[in-house]
Amino acid sequence: MAFTASPAIIRNPISKQNMVVCDMLDNTCRKKFSFRNKGIYKGQHNLRDHLTVTNVVSPSRVIAPPPPPEKRSETTGDHQHHVAWTSIPQERWEGELLVQGHIPLWLKGTYIRNGPGMWNIGDYNFRHLFDGYATLVGLHFEDGRLVAGHRQVESQAYQAAKKNQKICYREFSEVPKAENFLAYVGELANLFSGSSLTDNANTGVVKLGDGRVVCLTETQKGSIVIDPDTLETIGKFDYSDSLGGLIHSAHPIVTDNEFLTLIPDLVKPGYLVARMEPGSNERKVIGRVDCRGGTSPGWVHSFPVTEHYVIVPEMPLRYCAQNLLRAEPTPLYKFQWHPESKAFMHVMCKTSGKIVASVEVPLFVTFHFINAYEEEDEDGRVTAVIADCCEHNSNTDILDKLRLQNLRSFNGEDVLPDARVGRFRIPLDGSPYGTLDAALDPNEHGKGMDMCSINPNYLGLKYRYAYACGAQRPCNFPNTLTKVTFLYMSILIISVEYNPTYI
Ligand SMILES: [Fe+2]
Numbered sequence: 001m002a003f004t005a006s007p008a009i010i011r012n013p014i015s016k017q018n019m020v021v022c023d024m025l026d027n028t029c030r031k032k033f034s035f036r037n038k039g040i041y042k043g044q045h046n047l048r049d050h051l052t053v054t055n056v057v058s059p060s061r062v063i064a065p066p067p068p069p070e071k072r073s074e075t076t077g078d079h080q081h082h083v084a085w086t087s088i089p090q091e092r093w094e095g096e097l098l099v100q101g102h103i104p105l106w107l108k109g110t111y112i113r114n115g116p117g118m119w120n121i122g123d124y125n126f127r128h129l130f131d132g133y134a135t136l137v138g139l140h141f142e143d144g145r146l147v148a149g150h151r152q153v154e155s156q157a158y159q160a161a162k163k164n165q166k167i168c169y170r171e172f173s174e175v176p177k178a179e180n181f182l183a184y185v186g187e188l189a190n191l192f193s194g195s196s197l198t199d200n201a202n203t204g205v206v207k208l209g210d211g212r213v214v215c216l217t218e219t220q221k222g223s224i225v226i227d228p229d230t231l232e233t234i235g236k237f238d239y240s241d242s243l244g245g246l247i248h249s250a251h252p253i254v255t256d257n258e259f260l261t262l263i264p265d266l267v268k269p270g271y272l273v274a275r276m277e278p279g280s281n282e283r284k285v286i287g288r289v290d291c292r293g294g295t296s297p298g299w300v301h302s303f304p305v306t307e308h309y310v311i312v313p314e315m316p317l318r319y320c321a322q323n324l325l326r327a328e329p330t331p332l333y334k335f336q337w338h339p340e341s342k343a344f345m346h347v348m349c350k351t352s353g354k355i356v357a358s359v360e361v362p363l364f365v366t367f368h369f370i371n372a373y374e375e376e377d378e379d380g381r382v383t384a385v386i387a388d389c390c391e392h393n394s395n396t397d398i399l400d401k402l403r404l405q406n407l408r409s410f411n412g413e414d415v416l417p418d419a420r421v422g423r424f425r426i427p428l429d430g431s432p433y434g435t436l437d438a439a440l441d442p443n444e445h446g447k448g449m450d451m452c453s454i455n456p457n458y459l460g461l462k463y464r465y466a467y468a469c470g471a472q473r474p475c476n477f478p479n480t481l482t483k484v485t486f487l488y489m490s491i492l493i494i495s496v497e498y499n500p501t502y503i
Pocket residue numbers: 014015016017203250251301367368
């Protein structure tokens with residue numbers, strides 16, 4: 001089965017947990033997508049009889065006319081025709097997609113994704129993939145049909161940029177240009193208070209146990225509640241506690257029962273592990289991990305959990321206060337690579353907050369953990385924690401490779417960063433060292449595993465399957481859907497063709 005894929009649907013390239021799936025049994029999602037209920041199917045009752053058609057929409061469903069195509073940047077030479085890295089042409093759209101193949105009639109529900117989708121304001125083009133303003137994409141499956149929509153998240157940063165036709169907040173790789181020295185000093189003061197940081201919630205979207213749907217990014221202020229029915233922005237998600245901190249893990253662990261997050265402490269290097277219950281906006285501290293290396297905590301884009309433990313990674317790619325203050329991007333943006341500070345994995349008991357293991361591991365670079373589980377001996381005693389991630393061979397080049405100019409410059413030579421499935425083994429017997437090895441031969445999956453998903457029922461448990469974006473090289477885009485069977489170490493790679501048709 002295939003459906004005509006819009007750029008927004010296939011874009012969202014960096015987040016594995018950047019989606020929510022709303023079951024139709026859930027009342028919060030019953031009214032989803034205002035457009036799916038009425039009239040849209042009128043006169044189109046035989047859609048599934050014409051499955052070879054790959055057209056997208058009835059023009060009447062386009063809400064806003066698309067703006068003129070982006071200009072090719074004269075200064076950077078960016079090739080805008082690579083649709084995956086091209087801004088969406090309108091703020092919102094909704095309509096029915098025609099499918100090739102067959103959507104099972106039992107499939108009912110809505111899948112919502114979030115990610116960077118707009119990389120320009122007026123004539124000004126962003127430089128880095130992570131700077132793009134957040135675009136929500138919803139796919140609603142029902143009665144064998146597929147209704148889709150996308151909409152911009154109305155963050156303060158996006159609204160200000162639209163109004164002023166320039167960036168007004170500190171984004172991932174760019175900062176607003178100060179008009180004079182006094183303005184620069186004021187902007188620095190705002191940085192310390194957090195008010196100049198972006199709230200562009202472009203990294204993920206989660207459904208809390210109470211049904212609220214929240215878009216997230218690395219800044220805490222970039223937590224924004226949206227309406228899953230319409231993809232409309234409702235407003236800021238305010239944390240009612242006083243834990244402070246300006247940043248947090250972009251990918252919390254979210255289940256029906258809890259929301260777990262890591263809050264880096266940039267002053268006294270370490271991490272707070274915090275939990276929030278459904279129906280509450282108050283995070284409560286489970287425990288604290290002090291960093292063992294470096295003068296600042298390692299970047300924690302995501303982290304894994306097991307049934308009983310929270311695993312806190314301490315990566316040698318660390319937050320860097322000096323780089324935060326700089327007006328121009330550095331090679332590693334807000335971060336710095338400190339191999340001399342070493343790498344560590346910490347294991348904290350979820351209930352007591354006690355650290356049960358803290359081991360040195362080989363240097364690593366990862367954005368996305370896949371899963372973790374507890375390893376037991378024949379007597380059922382937990383002897384180790386296994387944690388899997390998409391690991392970039394301890395190479396920080398990925399940050400540079402994800403500049404848009406690089407991604408858009410595909411001319412047949414491979415430009416997609418390498419990634420492997422890295423497997424940590426963290427012994428719980430007091431040993432000072434853990435291990436990190438490739439769980440699979442990277443050559444079998446094109447060295448491109450990232451943005452993995454698993455069956456959420458296996459969160460924190462021994463698991464068998466993982467699904468990932470992969471690569472058939474050469475490419476500038478994760479162009480395969482890859483299924484991994486861990487028990488047999490087998491890999492199934494499914495090529496994904498996409499139709500670069502705008503919606
Ligand atoms: Fe991510």
